[in-house]
Amino acid sequence: MTSIKVGVDIGGTFTDFVFLESQGNRSFGKTLTTYPDPSDGFINGLEENLQKFEYRYEDIDTIIHGTTLVVNALIERKGAKTALITTEGFRDQLEIATESRYDLYDLFVDNPLPLVPRELRYTVKERMLNDGTVLEPLDETGVKETFRRLREDGVEAVAVCFLHSYRNMAHETRVREIAEEVAPELYISLSGEVSPEIREYPRTSTTVANVFVQPLVQRYLSNLETALQARGFSGNFLMMLSGGGTCTVETAMRFPIRILESGPVGGTIAGAYYSERSRLGQLLVFDMGGTTAKASLVDDGKPLTTNEFEVGRAERFMKGSGMPVKVPVVEMIEIGAGGGSIAHVNRLGLLKVGPESAGSNPGPASYDLGGTRPTVTDADLILGYLNPDYFLGGDMPLNKKRAYAAIEKEVAKPLGLDVVEAAWGIHEVVNENMASASRIHAVEKGKDIRDYPLFASGGAGPVHISHVAEILGVETVLLPVGAGVNSAFGFLAAPLAFDFVRSFYGRLKTLEWNDVTALYEEMEQEGKVLLAQAGVTEEIETLRYAEMKYAGQTHEIAVPIPAGALTVQSIPEVMANFKMEYAKRYAEANEDMVIEALNWRVVVRGPEPHIYLRASENQATAAASPKAHRDVYFRAYKSFQQTPVYERSTLAPGTAFQGPAIVEERESTLVVNPGFLLKVDELSNLWMTKEGAHG
Template sequence: MTSAQQSYRVGVDIGGTFTDVALEHNGHLFSTKILTDYGGPERAILKGLQIVCDNAGIPLNRIDVIVHGTTLATNALIERSGAKTAFITTAGFRDVLEMRTENRFEQYDLNITLPPALIDRADRLVVRERMDADGQVLLPLDAQSVAEVVEQVAARGYESVAIGLLHAYANGAHEVQVRDALLQRCPDLSVSISSEVAPQFREFERFNTVCANAYVKPVIKSYLDRLVLALRELGIGCPVYMIHSGGGIIALEHAAEFPVRLVESGPAGGVIFAQDVARRHGCASVVSFDMGGTTAKICLVENYAPKTAKTFEVARTYRFRKGSGMPISIPVVEMVEIGAGGGSIASVDALRQVRVGPRSAGSEPGPACYQRGGTEPTVTDANLLLGKLDPDNFAGGSLALSPPDAGEAVDRKIASAINVDTDTAAYGIVEMVDENMANAARVHAVENGKDIGEFTMITFGGGGPLHAARLCEKLGIDSFVVPPGAGVGSAIGFLRAPFGYETVRSSRISLASYDAAAVRRLLEGMREEVLNFVASMESDSRTTFECTAFMRYVGQGWDIPVRLPPEVFELGDVARIAESFRQAYAAFFGRTIDGLDMEIVSWSFRASTPTVESARVPPPSETRQVTATASRRLFDQASRTFVDAAVIERESLKPGDRISGPAVIVEPETGTIITSPFDAVIQADGCILATRR
């Protein structure tokens, strides 16, 4: 990759409502938002590339690098719109996907709704074989059963096949044999095996992950092929990279082979964006708040590093309830994501209570005010009626909004149902979505043992700056930051991401009988895997390595991450490993347990290029009050009344300028609402720092 200071680099984020494009060159940013094209997502990208290149005054063929993130894999899983897929597993374990973990995530709900298995029972096939937990063959792979399964797959016309055999994380030889037999009979078949996709123990999670990979693989590969072809037809022959769920950059070929790693790619870019801003402003404890058209994402960033995990859930049937979704075992930036975006649809339930989401109007047909056929009231419609949005200057003026259409939708579906006026109904919609997001942030912080009131919020996305002040009021947070380019924050975050790859493997090792030689062999294999990946990226930067052991007391059912230099594990420094585990355990649970042995159950090995260190931004030496020349009617949620709010163009502001709420700071891709309890000061790098008086 060429130097960021000399190249034209583009970040592209496909969201559920908007496709964001950001072009960066020598510190100058050109960006745009285009409505996502569901029928051909690449078409919105091409349109956005043309706009930013025209604004920058360069031809399309001057683009040097494109870094891309997308929600297409996530949407395919949520909407069940992937390929016709079969799942092959060990005889006797066909129903693991259906049985799940037998955990009742909602104990007292007699009508509990479990997510349906991704692969129907009729499409789950079995072969006779058995490995033990150490990877030793207990029952050789039966050739006859393999031949029968291969013929079934060929006869039924599957597009993709997932293979997940018992204990294949310890020895994947049988999975490879089944794959070879399938490809010999059906050479064009898409095949995924769990020992490559997710070599981790816990069969339910591993089986789900390989099924998810196989399910979206043909969809993602077809999209990526179309995208590359469309770019070449426009004369854009630069490298195209993808952002993965762990926050690193991977090649298109790897993304096409392991598309399940793209499931949280867009949100991960947003967290990288917040991480970069946190470094510049010296904010060690940050809550990243990203609100787009379809969802809101919240993540804790401490000591300039986001929370990470080796598993997460997609498509939860119960909001905030762990266990109610589809588990995916891949390295991921840990965040909470809820259906609370600008396009989230409002309704009134049987108890005459206002509900918002998770259904979204998306970009087709979109909110009622878009005038594209939508009739359902959404958060965007409510924001428009409350004065948070300018109907003539939305998305840089590319889309005119209709207040009458918004009012009609809110009045017909909400106001008339609960017998209130239209403005009150709009206030109820916005207040409900704000409370949903605040509640999600509270739950996320409590689950991590944190007091969210001690954090600084960094907000972005098209809707984040509109709602950040009210969220801070609800959460007891005293300040929030709105960076330049906040409306396309995830796309900018892609340009800050390092080349990086992380692999996770399960291998149980007790500290009482620690085998340093076995650990060295394991980590050497993982190091070779990540180095081969980084070498394929043609990066000219040095590579750094991180190793994380997932540990627990022997007999416990779950584990916690312990990060140490790889050489500590390779040399067998058991005392240091044990002490690090005790410290991590105490941080999670407040105390340690005496007299119990400890064990490592899984390992994570990550290689990445260093992130670019951003210079620290000093606060302005003095501030001066800005007098606005324009104003508009704005509903101030803090005082629960309409006020005459100052309207100020962001591009007119200079470092040190102070704006007192209530006010609206407008820019092409979003707007920042400064409620009455806050003052905002423009920082040296153009960030808006709003602080409670």
């Protein structure tokens, strides 16, 4: 009996499937995402592909799932009716926020509205000091009265966030116990569990967001589990975490905010996997799907991560204009549009692309599903990059006439251009925007983007990767097999893992190190229990970090902390680690300033999945033969050029040829610009190198 693992990624336009056999064979599937219930596309697409590849549900050992369900629910505010219970006197913390303006000189900035309106924010008498001691006991009578009012208001979910509960959550725990007695039907999230770290506003915002989406996520995942089990699936069903690990469905239902970016993160994890396999320490992952495009950096074979994120920004690239959530997340930047992003001419007569997307319903005009507005996909079709008869391997023909009409009406005529010029304008605007955002993202990290080969991911990524590389001055591009479903493959390369945090402030030289050791041991034990629930009891790795800064600074950096019991003798090693990390970011560290620690973090994870990809022993002995030729528009010629079209599955390892060329596979299409040399390696990955590049 064949044993397979399945990755399922639900995006805004397509739902992607990767089937990985233990022997290393891979199969790929892609179907349109279904609305309003994306689980329909999940189940239907899974069944279709199981039949297609002659698998059974009983063959599936593990399913790992990633989805944009949480982030979309927060952006669209389609969660539960949610209330907040907080300490008396702190009712308006969600609106006061940090009292800062994300744009200092704009008098009309719009801060995001809180998920909980003021009339659903309740306070109770209680007070905890910042060292965890009780100043004022919890008013349990007031809590019971509050829950009575919540039930009258028809509230479905409640966030509980008391002052300094990150040090002592006894009062929050008691509120939940009371809720179980008087209002057991309510969903309850406690800040001491969801985000047990200092800084009141982000902690409250994160807890509110968690419980806001919890009913939606629990219904969605419970229905999926039931549907899978009814069809004979009895393996592990895991969810992708935003931080790059995986967790059980039960954990995801308890902390749904942790799967906020579970879909997009898969592309970065896949990039890290191929980085190690290809002996590339650095990569810029360029992931362009049907709805958005994102960029992320891989350094030393590992994705960059952060512990804070913003959702629903009022200004797309303006930090501070969104709703903060304090969860571990692979660091990504949304860098532009996806294949379904709509092109339009604004009131100033300028061509704009996105952020609005046609999605899968009604889709781009060329999908012939009811969409009438021009999109990036329509422009790529007009320019000859896409084959109208081979989209999704021919399962979904594209209507070139509808694409032409849509671009002509809404872009070409308003700008006084012919349709080809308008299509090229759409394509070029997207590429320039994505290259510019990628460059800024790298500079913010102190990186020179020219040192980072590009890694193409997503259904639209390979179409645009050559042009983006040229704009950035990057000389090497890597395209893996199945790039169009790469995020789903990345899920299969991620280990079971979970992150924990505790706040405990102190200066290094005066810290109570026994207390710090106890915090680490508590978090590590909690992590081992979670992994044991998922069946992992061996080869468990624990990584320790602390968030530290110089006294007087307001931002911390993550610093590795040694294992074992921590004592005064640990201080020199911790200080050296801090100065090394600080110098990496800011060129040099200060030898005399006092160092402070604020948060202590642990990552507990199981073994890395062993993915065996079979290398081909056959090397090409003859030149590759194109399956066809077609007219394709290239900037280098400023016109259409008869261009060879290759079927990717026929390109044996060792094959090499010069651009211009088109390489087609079912899930994506690679455009090889003039001036690039394409080679196929032993794993059938495609490498594009700019002529004259070193190496």
